[in-house]
Amino acid sequence: MRKILILFFALGSMTLAEPALSYCYWGTQPKNNTYQINIPSSLTIKPAPVGGVLARHSQKVGNAEAIFCTQGDTANMTISHGLQPSTIPNVYQTNVPGIGIRVVASRSILGEQSDGYSFPGQFVFSGWQTPYLPTYIYVEYVRTGVAVGSGLVTASFTAKYILPSNSGLTPSVMSYISTGSTKLENNVYFSSCESQEPTKTVPMGKIAISNIKSSTTQEQRFSFEVRCRGMQPTTPLPMKIYFEGDSKASGLLNLTGAGQAGVAQGVAIELQNDKGSKLPFNKPGAINMDWQRSEIDSEVYRFSGVARYAASGGEIKAGKADATMTYVLDYN
Structure with a gap:
């Protein structure tokens, strides 16, 4: 009897140590979990202060899929591209002087950037919400210095939206992949x-x-x-x-x-x-x-x-x- 009781309590401890599941469910389940971002072959630079956006490309992704999660659950946004960070948050150096690249996503049906995700970043659910998965992906070319060059800028990256851990939902990761390059035409600044x-x-x-x-x-x-x-x-x-x-x-x-x-x-x-x-x-x-x-x-x-x-x-x-x-x- 004594050994059986010890085994019983050991099993009980293992059960209590099991991580709790996040309570999430789909409002609208996505049909795809991977999207190809088609970078334009060329863009023209517009005037902007240091830290401002010189040129921007946007692309609609998904179909306003929604996810419901409880307060405190966290979705993570990651990005991989092999670039070095600049001095501006979430902006990375490119091969062209004075120009950095930033990838952000809107979670608005209309694609407003004021309601968006940054890559990398986090979204912590606060109470019951209906935050859409990324609806638009924005690739921004940001001015990082006084001198601004021109030329072919590689925009190869993989951005991911990762659902809260242990949500049990499928798909658990949404990926946004670019393998393109853009020629930036500069008729505004000297390099x-x-x-x-x-x-x-x-x-x-x-x-x-x-x-x-x-x-x-x-x-x-x-x-x-x-x-x-x-x-x-x-x-x-x-x-x-x-x-x-x-x-x-x-x-x-x-x-x-x-x-x-x-x-x-x-x-x-x-x-x-x-x-x-x-x-x-x-x-x-x-x-x-x-x-x-x-x-x-x-x-x-x-x-x-x-x-x-x-x-x-x-x-x-x-x-x-x-x-x-x-x-x-x-x-x-």
Whole structure:
């Protein structure tokens, strides 16, 4: 008798350890559990800020199949594509600079993305609900950087909607598979802009203190060109520029090592563009560069400026009078 009782209790423990079944049932059972996502051969990029959608493809899937589950049950969304994550949530890097890819699904009959799933992600049932399985799959091409390229983007992925564990329903997994590629046409953004002269030296010469006091210092003119690649616009895009350096006001650059022994005092370098505008040292004040010409694979812009020594206040003393600044291109 004693052994029988021990065996009875052991069996009871095993029964209690059995995981509870999720209580789910179909409102409308799906006829298919695998859908092929047909990526278009080409899409045209539209303007968007960093993090915004440059281009989008949507495809209807299923027939608004519904699932009922109790509170706390969880459906999981997974995606596999072999891509590296970007700095933007659920957006993955592609082979084209400045463009990432994101896959989302709507659970609305009309396909609104405001009521959707993200891949990867989760959906936790809250009370009795009727969330439809994915009704539309969206493949989004997201801007991830300032420079935006163009070209063939591979969109091979397998996205899955996995029903709550132990629901007992069939099918238990819905799969959405893409094996295509899309050529993204970029007529909006440059893929890169660079100067042919990474460092520009402007010889200022030796200037008498008397000329600085009388504001008769000689002007030194300088210029440089910037080549921007990635597209051939019919109308050149506006290219703006501003500067970074030790400056307390627009158009005035402090000397390197100001206040140190051997450095001139009471002197700064006054800077303007060739139209007489003071050079800005912040992005809001950025000024336009002049478009020069189109080349085979680029658009060429030119900046022309003028530099001269000027009094900055206080006693003027002789000494070394060098300064440096960096230009920043703004083609957002």
